[in-house]
Amino acid sequence: MQKSGNQPRPIPAPLEQPIIASDRVPANVGGEQLTETQLWQLLDEVKDPEVPVVSVVELGIVRSIQWLDNQLQVAVTPTYSGCPATELIEQQIAAALMQAGIRDPQVTRVLNPAWTTDWISDSGREKLRAYGIAPPQGSASKMTLLGHAEQISCPHCGSSHTEQVSEFGSTACKALYRCIDCLEPFDYFKCI
């Protein structure tokens, strides 16, 4: 809708230099000198956006880091086919690497082999528990189709006296449980 008497908007002067993100990436500030161990430590600082206490390394979704002709290649696997955080995680990994001075890192998505909760590290499991999410119990490879839900310990009081409220929780990777002893509801990071 046009109102009478409106002044036409001033046209901004053309930019002297186009702002293109890739132009602003710093040149390798010693990026290539980072050892593989240092690179893994660097990515261990990138947290999962949905469970911000565990890193993408602890979750086991960073599958490999390698240099290929001066370009750093990072392979990442999604937790679930429809995980809405996948793209954000890939961007955050690239951003962390660029911040460390690595020019144009390539983050690729790999589906095969499919991610399994068996790849969550011990420290990752401990952090999940401390955060109030029961870590996956048992091995995903032994998951049965129509079997009964296993006994899950309450992350708050440790009681194994718990019941499943719903097979699906606040995100695809979790189920909803309730502790019968301390009465707290909690998320369970289910085996997949």
Next chain:
Amino acid sequence: MTQQPSQDQALQEYLLRLADSALILGQRLCELCGKAPAVEEEMALMNVALDLVGQARNWYDYAAELEGGQRDADALAYRRDAHEFRNLLLVEQPNGDYAVTMARQFFYDAWHYFTLQALVNAPDERVAGIAAKALKEVTYHLRRSSEWMKRLGDGTEESHQRMEVAVESLWRFTGEMLTADAVEQHLATAGLAPDAEQLAADWQGLVNSVLTEATLSLPPADAWMQQGGKTGRHTEHLGFILAEMQFLQRAYPDAKIW
């Protein structure tokens, strides 16, 4: 007389069938957002929908590559018309009451589970990889929908009655899932699609055992079956689904900022 399709063409066609069924069922489930009978059910339905849409995207990506890259996954999902969709008729059926929603889910999940189980061994790395990922998710879907069949079938008098009606009304759409046409037969010989007889036997076996445990009647084996979804002949419902699902992308093609 049509020419025998090349293996890539047949695979591309088959990937669209897998993708379209997953996408349309995902879209149907999303209609229940804000309307599910309980908050836990709502979360479960939306999680299942999300899994299905993610799987659809993986299949579309590969289908688009096989096609030669003229279209991407978004174009396949949002720029095709009803007659170009290859989804099963079952998944486009309306949500109905919760018995219909869960019976539709269960029939599909059982088919999906055994289909993926076969595709995990496909001699094509992409197909096997996407299937292996999806199979983990679908195992949970099937577990949940089987439980609902039993809970409603073997529940109250009313839930039992409603589930009987749901099974009977959806049964005629299960036939096309289990019959292979030329495309699927061609692929099955190459290990790129499940063997139709094996798939039908596995599906029937699981469905019989769950329906029996749910105290529901088994529909007659010779019931009349409606076909057409896999070749683009759909029920009247698909057009309405697409009208809603594709509106934004059709109204604002190639918009980059929403």
